[in-house]
Amino acid sequence: MPAPSSTHLVIIPSYNPGAQVADTVRAARAEWAPVWVVVDGSNDGSCETLQDLARDDAGLHVIVLPENRGKGAAVLEGIGQARAAGFTHALTMDSDGQHPTDLIADFMAASLARPQAMILGKPVFAADAPALRVNGRKVSNAWANLETLWMGIGDSLYGFRVYPIEPLLRIMHANRWMRRFDFDPEAAVRLCWAGVAPLNRAAPVRYLRREEGGVSHFRYLRDNALLTWMHTRLILGFLLRLPRLLVRKLAG
Incomplete structure (x- = not known):
């Protein structure tokens, strides 16, 4: 097992993730x-499974929320407690086996080399x-880049990423949204606005079939409506910030 970091930790929000969660967490801990x-x-x-794992592993900590609040809210709880414990950066990833543990x-090393970046x-x-998932994200990516x-946001939706905790906490506390599925793209856009540079690294993604234990909470109409409302808010914020963004762009 790797030696514990005092600055960087992995945070895994988890909601009814299916049978893959134990393997995912063990792989992350390795x-x-x-x-x-x-x-x-x-x-x-899955909560009981994770708590059983944590009893025998000092490097694994489980936070339990009493009700489903959404991915962004789970990340906010995690990074809030992480900052209080002295951590400065968090790698977020899904619990269902889709992300490359x-x-x-490698991602943590990139963050250690450029701690001001995401x-x-x-x-x-x-x-x-x-x-549908591959092509549908192109719309969100186009809006995020505009x-x-x-x-330089390479992909607005992929949740395998390292965030500097302090600026992300400031942004989330200042905005009542960013609590559900729309967390990842809004976090990337607002961190760019705050001057946090994006650095992109290729990472494979797996979509597990149901017979492989795959679980999806994506709902096409509900989640696309959520993304549409999110980008509407962001476009309004973009227009208000446009002069400053242009100055920064030209200066760069």
Whole structure:
């Protein structure tokens, strides 16, 4: 097991993740310490599984939320407690086996080399990835790049990334949104506005079939409506910030 870091930790928000969660957490722990899992009101038995793992592993910490609040809210709880414990950066990843745990150390090294930046995973899709998911994200990516004047967000939706905790906390406390599925793209855009540079690194993504234990909470109409409302807010914020963003762009 790796030696514990005093500055960087892994935070895994988890809501009814299915049978993959134990393997995902074990794989993350094999690459990094500490790993914190935020159980977001799960009722599928995964909370008990994670707590059993944590009893025998000092590098694993489980935070349990009493009800489902959404991915962004789970991350906010995790990074708030992490800052109080002295951590400065958090790598976020999903609990369902989609994200590449073998790249955790690589992403953390990139963050240690550029601590003022956010390290964004740019997904590499397998041939069997759902076309709807692969192509649908292009719309969100186009909006995110417009809203930041093409500051370099490689993928707005991929949740495998390293955040500097302090600026992310400031942004989330200043905005009542960013608590559910819309967290990842809004965090990337608002951090760009705050001057946090994005650094992109390729990372494979797996879409597990149901028979492989895959679980998806994506709901096409609900979540696309959420993203539409999010980008509407961001476009309004972009227009208000446009003069400053243009000055920064021209100065760069």
